[in-house]
Amino acid sequence: MTPSVQTPARIRIGSAPDSWGVWFPDDPGQVPWQRFLDEVAEAGYAWIELGPYGYLPTDPARLTDETRARxxxxxxxxxxxxxxxxxxVxxxxxxxxxxxxALTRAMGAxxxxxxPSFWRDDKxxxxxxxxxxxxxxxxxLTTQTERLSREVRERFGLRVVVHPHADTHIDTEENVNRFLDATDPDLVSLCLDTGHYAYCGGDSxxxxxxYGERIGYLHLKQVDPAVLAEVVADEVPFGPAVARGVMCEPPRGVPALEPVLDAARALDVDLFAIVEQDMYPCPPDRPLPIARRTREFLRSCGRPGAPL
Incomplete structure (x- = not known):
């Protein structure tokens, strides 16, 4: 009997509208959705997130045509x-x-x-x-998140991954640990955003x-330590902090992404790792060169036989 060959776990790299300065469904200062799709493909990414609902077409047939074409x-x-x-609520x-x-499922995700919602206005x-x-x-928070996760799984077949985020109640190491310890591992996983976690003092x-068994998804992001020190000292809300450049282009900030990716590989599970460099607002010609350089940097973080 021939032994089965186990497929190695993969980290699949993608990007998101956030990296093109897109925070809202409709904002005249943001790049048009067609340009985002063109440029994210041109930069070398094969995976994307939907971003704010309504930014990309919400008709699954049209969105499928637009994404497949690229x-x-x-x-x-x-x-x-x-x-x-x-x-x-x-x-x-x-x-x-x-x-x-429904749109997420229709797109095969x-x-x-x-x-979580913000405790202070991000603008x-x-x-x-x-x-x-x-x-x-x-x-x-914990019981309703479990309920949401159960309903989303049963009705749509999707896995909920909760995203710790600056200026929300799931932010610091203490609060993230408390949230994980109080929720059912079978229902609630984490979207670890390396930038937000560093912003709030955590070690990814x-x-x-x-909590390796709870890591279901990654957002790859870095913070500029000098800018972070200023916004923390001045108690700057997250939106203005982003406008100051608190989230920066890898590998210029923290945390170092190579150790994060090594730790993620050690879990031996398939994971998405989606680049999200918060840049709102930003000039329309700024994102593409950054996206290209970031994609090349992440390729350099891969291993022989397991490229990123």
Whole structure:
């Protein structure tokens, strides 16, 4: 009997509208969606995320035609949620999630990235609520996230990956660990964004090594330490911090991505690793050269027989 040959785990590299300065479905300062698709393919990426719902065409047939024509496939959709508000926001949340999940499934993707709502406005800095959750809010956050994950899996066949994010309640190492320890590993996985985690003081390699079974997806991103020190000292909201250049082009910032990718490879599971260099607002001619250089840098992080 011939022994079976095990296929090595893969890290599949992609990019996202975020790396082209796209934060909103419709903004005259953003590049048109056709240009994003043209340039992300030209830069050498084969995988993309949907970005803000409505930026790319929401008709699956049209979006399939547009992506296939450029050799692109979709890895995930993204939703923002305020699940720490509990049952009161469920119906509104599900209506929002269901539309995006349906498009995500129709595009053949397997993941839904869930980002918690901000505790302060990412443009004005207005404090919207306390930055620290009460015990009751933590229970709502964890139980409602489990509910969302179960519903998304059962109805759409997608895996929810929760994205720790600056200026949200799932941000620091302490809060990420608390969230993971309080949720069912079978239902809730993590989208580890290396830039956001560093922004909030976390160590991505240690998180992967400690909670490896919970890492379901990666966003590759770096922060500029000098700019980060300024925005932390000045208590700058995330949006203006991005405008200052807190997220920077690899390999100029932290964390170093080679050790992160080595730790991810050691998990021996297939993972998407999506480049997201927050750049809003940005000149329309800026993203493509950065995307090309970043793709080449990530290729240099690969190993013989397992290129990135």
């Amino acid at each position: 050799g692109l496939s979709v890895s995930a959709g993204t939703v923002f949620t305020g699940l720490h508000h509990g049952e009161a 469920w119906d509104r949340t599900w209506a929002h999630v269901a539309d995006i999940a 397997g993941h839904l990235v869930v980002i 004005t800095g207005e404090v919207l609520e306390d930055r620290t959750l009460t015990p009751a809010q933590w229970r709502d 390699v240690r998180l992967i090594e400690t």
